[in-house]
Amino acid sequence: MPSDQSPPDWERFLPDAAKPGAASLADVETLAVALGDRAYPIHIGAGLLPRAGALIEPLFGARKRAAVITDRSVAWRHLDTLWSGLSAAGVDADAITLEPGEATKSMASLDTVLSQLLDLKIERDDLIIAFGGGVIGDLAGFSAAVLRRGVRCVQIPTTLLAQVDSSVGGKTGINAPQGKNLIGAFHQPSMVLADISVLDTLPERELLSGYAEVVKYGLLGDLSFFEWLEANGPALKAGDAAARTYAVKTSCLAKAAIVARDETERGDRALLNLGHTFGHALEAATGYSPRLLHGEGVAIGMCLAFEASQRMGLCSQEDPSRVRAHLSAMGLKTRLKDISGELPDADGLIALMAQDKKVQAGRMTFILVRAIGDALRTQEADLDVIRRVLVEELAAR
Numbered sequence: 001m002p003s004d005q006s007p008p009d010w011e012r013f014l015p016d017a018a019k020p021g022a023a024s025l026a027d028v029e030t031l032a033v034a035l036g037d038r039a040y041p042i043h044i045g046a047g048l049l050p051r052a053g054a055l056i057e058p059l060f061g062a063r064k065r066a067a068v069i070t071d072r073s074v075a076w077r078h079l080d081t082l083w084s085g086l087s088a089a090g091v092d093a094d095a096i097t098l099e100p101g102e103a104t105k106s107m108a109s110l111d112t113v114l115s116q117l118l119d120l121k122i123e124r125d126d127l128i129i130a131f132g133g134g135v136i137g138d139l140a141g142f143s144a145a146v147l148r149r150g151v152r153c154v155q156i157p158t159t160l161l162a163q164v165d166s167s168v169g170g171k172t173g174i175n176a177p178q179g180k181n182l183i184g185a186f187h188q189p190s191m192v193l194a195d196i197s198v199l200d201t202l203p204e205r206e207l208l209s210g211y212a213e214v215v216k217y218g219l220l221g222d223l224s225f226f227e228w229l230e231a232n233g234p235a236l237k238a239g240d241a242a243a244r245t246y247a248v249k250t251s252c253l254a255k256a257a258i259v260a261r262d263e264t265e266r267g268d269r270a271l272l273n274l275g276h277t278f279g280h281a282l283e284a285a286t287g288y289s290p291r292l293l294h295g296e297g298v299a300i301g302m303c304l305a306f307e308a309s310q311r312m313g314l315c316s317q318e319d320p321s322r323v324r325a326h327l328s329a330m331g332l333k334t335r336l337k338d339i340s341g342e343l344p345d346a347d348g349l350i351a352l353m354a355q356d357k358k359v360q361a362g363r364m365t366f367i368l369v370r371a372i373g374d375a376l377r378t379q380e381a382d383l384d385v386i387r388r389v390l391v392e393e394l395a396a397r
Contacts, residue, residue, distance in 0.1 A: 028045035030044070031044070042192040043193050049197070053089025054088070104136075105174045124150065128144040129154045141189065145186075160199055163251075164247070164251035170186045194248055209293040216275060216302065255272065270377045276301060286339065306319055307320045312382055337397040366386075
């Protein structure tokens with residue numbers, strides 16, 4: 001990375017024992033999520049799949065037994081490589097392969113996965129390996145949480161979104177007809193392996209969906225990182241490995257620091273939901289379909305959060321325009337008019353927001369902003385302002 005770029009200051013939040021140190025492999029960046037006796041490493045680097053078995057092997061006890069949960073798209077591209085890495089370390093593994101897409105994060109899929117894991121006789125001392133994007137990571141992690149009251153899980157995320165967000169922090173779950181991620185559990189992985197090389201096979205739309213989550217870390221708490229993204233986002237998008245590694249490392253360091261302070265989302269961790277209250281409502285409104293990917297909903301949601309914040313007098317008039325300009329320049333959706341098909345009216349969208357899992361005592365929690373890099377959690381948001389913003393956005397469609 002350019003020498004004139006100062007590293008983000010997230011590291012100050014980590015206990016000394018959890019700060020990045022020497023990696024187990026010379027060319028691998030290793031971070032730690034500091035959760036006492038449940039602490040775990042995040043390994044970031046290129047070409048980790050062939051070495052996955054060697055990295056995972058220390059987690060095994062008397063036998064090296066694992067079940068890999070993946071989807072057909074990931075299996076077609078990468079399962080043979082992972083299989084070779086596991087076999088080289090003597091790991092006995094079976095695969096459970098599901099259909100790709102958000103619809104897989106369902107009760108029906110959970111039942112299918114749990115039944116197959118029981119048929120495979122996966123025990124509490126074995127490992128479940130989540131090998132895929134956010135859908136697979138959430139579903140496999142939840143399966144690990146409830147199977148035999150808890151089986152260890154290793155996350156091997158294959159999308160940018162999963163590498164920087166959903167694979168870290170232990171949030172697992174499935175969707176319900178009433179809303180996204182309403183059924184789940186906190187179940188920390190034993191390890192995360194983020195192989196930067198697999199990002200080369202992602203369709204551009206999927207890569208950009210993950211990029212929205214990268215931008216989120218700058219917007220919620222690190223202006224310098226957002227400035228770095230404004231300068232280096234195009235290189236990341238174009239495939240620059242150093243830029244991608246830096247972005248994944250910085251995002252994971254940010255999330256690790258927040259999770260270490262607030263594992264179960266009672267305080268600061270809620271800030272990670274910047275854009276998500278709006279975004280999850282939009283995902284539900286579009287039926288969790290390809291009309292709107294998760295990161296696209298987050299990108300639009302962050303723009304809505306900045307616009308609402310500005311109208312409530314929390315942030316400057318320039319901030320919403322600057323955020324929208326960067327996301328738009330990168331090729332992301334930023335407005336409701338960018339979503340194809342019908343959408344509910346403003347009250348319908350607010351009703352979907354009211355199903356958000358952060359609702360407490362019937363009151364919605366919003367993540368708003370004072371500035372780029374300065375987010376806040378509140379249950380005092382002016383719903384009339386929220387409604388007006390939505391009404392105007394819908395009218396522009």
